[in-house]
Amino acid sequence: SITACGAFGGLPSLKSSFVLSESTIPGTNETVKTLLPYGTVINYYGYIKPGQAPDGLVDGSKKAYYLYVWVPAVIAEMGVP
16 A cells, blocks of 8 residues: 555655645745655566667667556556656
């Protein structure tokens, strides 16, 4: 759950762009936005297999490898840090 992950320093550090609420700090004109946390976060710690051919080249010389993901339904937002 989101609460359990928060206890261990997980999900709450990752925020989507969906605004839950906005408030103004009294005495200033600064607006503070509360953002909705992501519902699901998946970490990928994979490596490219030795000898794997690149999927393409960037700027003519940098090897590029693509990470393909399967999305089972329509999603509003997907973040890749």
